[in-house]
Amino acid sequence: MRSKSLDDMRHEARERRRFLARVAGVVAGSSLLSGLPWMAPLRAQPAGDAPSDRVRIGVIGTGSRGSLLLQYLLRTPGVEVAALCDDYPPHLADAMAAAGGKPKAFSDYRKLLAMPGIDGVVIATPLHQHAPICLAAFAADKHVFCEKSLALTVDECKAIARAANASPRVFQVGHQRLFSATFLHAHELVRAGRIGPITQIRASWHRNNDWRRPVSDPRLERKLNWRLYRASSGGLLTELASHHLQVANWYLDAAPLSCVGYGSVNHWKDGRDVYDNVNVLFRYRDGVTLVYDSLTSNRHHGLEIQIMGPRGTIEGESGRFYTEEPPPAPAVAALVRQIGQGRAETVAIGAPSWKPEAKSGEVGQQLRQELGGGDGTELSMAAFANAIRLGQRMPHMIEHAYRSGIAALMGQAAMDEGREIAWPGSYQ
Structure with a gap:
């Protein structure tokens, strides 16, 4: 693959500025800001080349998710990726190569946080490392973007939420559906009463793979396959369900009151101690429920969340809206x-x-994608950079992070303990 010329890079920078300028126009001229204040930073025109426009970011965790976020940051006007950190050398080397060797490289996040001139950090480490790194970043007076799920324990979720609430710096969580045109449009339809009151939400995430990465040395097993072990992950609930839990909490404007569930390892009997098959029922106010299931041994039904009411159904992942007009007998x-x-x-x-009652054959209405398509990750990076540049905190982000993180841990506890688990209360 040929290396990019200076002209190529300048052309890409101009195109990114044009794209973000279009986004700014759409956001400013639509109802997206009504009740969605975390979109406000996207109204800002993209940064120019002046030094005062630069936002210097450090990325902590450069594995699969961190490397994707790095790609978007490198394309975001006004962002300088000033430092990278990972304690696994191959990941760090790949990230440094992707960034053209320009950032400073660290194996210890504390040294990155002590680096002069860093404005904010993007944290994309294994889940069990979220809390100590987030808390250290706030203590170092940095702006913080932390990937979902928020933390591995309820106490850690509360500690991060309290620190973020007390800090004057920007805090953002990696729930990219908050910036997805499709999910924003769906939220508008719900608020406008197009499906009537929400009566039930169903969500599923089905895969057929073992979630395992090959390791060259058995000593690397728990480092590289951290998602498979309770010491570092909540498995399907924290890694996948947290996305749909955030959507449910957002659309219902509430946290779950309680949940029950079952989980098992019924297929991948390879020494993992997180479930490969989960079924959880979350109870919300007014008798509304979220029915969630996920497994890693069959992909037929794939990924979807269905928001249902007496007047219609929204399928968020496929981006379609279906009216509920039953024909006469x-x-x-x-x-x-x-x-x-x-x-x-x-x-x-x-x-x-x-x-x-056979499944409806209705084609449905396509939800809009005028913010550039994709799942919202690219815009979430642009919003984080703009919020830092503007010195503008993102309202409600802490609540989104806390509600979804706690709900995922409630589901895990319900399966482990075989009983109904109640909402543990506010971080405040």
């Missing part, structure tokens, strides 16, 4: 038709007219 329709034609015949309108 066939016999009743025939009788109405005959009356309209001035004739009447004997028509059975009892049991023979009944038909099973």
Whole structure:
């Protein structure tokens, strides 16, 4: 692959500025800001080349997710990736190569936080490291972007939320659906009453892979396959379900009251101690429930969240809206038709007219994607940089992070303990 010329890079920078300028226009001219103040930083015009426009970011954790965030940061106007940190040398070397060798490299996040001139950090480490790094970053007076899920324990979630609330710096969580045009449009439809009151939410994330990475040395097993072990991960609830829990909490504007669930390792019997098959039911106010299931042994149903009400259904991942207009029973329709034609015949309108409720064949309405498509990750990075530049905190981010992080841990506890787990209360 040929290296990019200076002209290529300048052209890309101009295109990124044009893209973010279009986004700023869409956000400023729509209803997206109504009730969604974390979108406000995207109204700002993209940064220019002046030194005063530069935001200097350090990335802590350069594995699969961190390397993706790094790609977006490198493309974001006004962002300088000044430092990279990872305690696994191959990941750090790959990230340094992707960044053109320009950032300073660290194996200890504390040394990165002590580096002069760093404005903020992006934390994309294994889950068990979120709390100590977040707390150290706030203590160092840095702006913080932390990947989901918030933390590995309830006490850690509360500690991060309290520190973020007390800090004057920007805090943002890696729930990219908050910046997805599709989910923002879906939220508008819900607020406008297009599906009626939400009566149930169903979400699933089905895969068919073992989630395992090859290791060259058994001593690296728990470092590279951290998602498979309780000491470093909550498995499917924290790594996957936390996304849909955030959406449910957002659309219902509430945290779950309690949950029950079952989990098992029924397929990948390879020494992991996180479940490969989970089923959890979350109870919200007004009798609304979120039914969640995830497994890693069958991908047929894939990834989806369905928000349902008496007037319609929204499928967020596929980005479609379906109206709920049940047709009349066939016999009743025939009788109405005959009356309209001035004739009447004997028509059975009892049991023979009944038909099973088959799945709707409606095509549905495509939800909008005018913010550039994608899942919102790119815009979340731009919003973080703009918020730092503007000195503008993101309202409600702490609550989104706390509610989804705690809900994921509630689901894990319900499966482990075989009982109903109640919401543990506010971090305040």
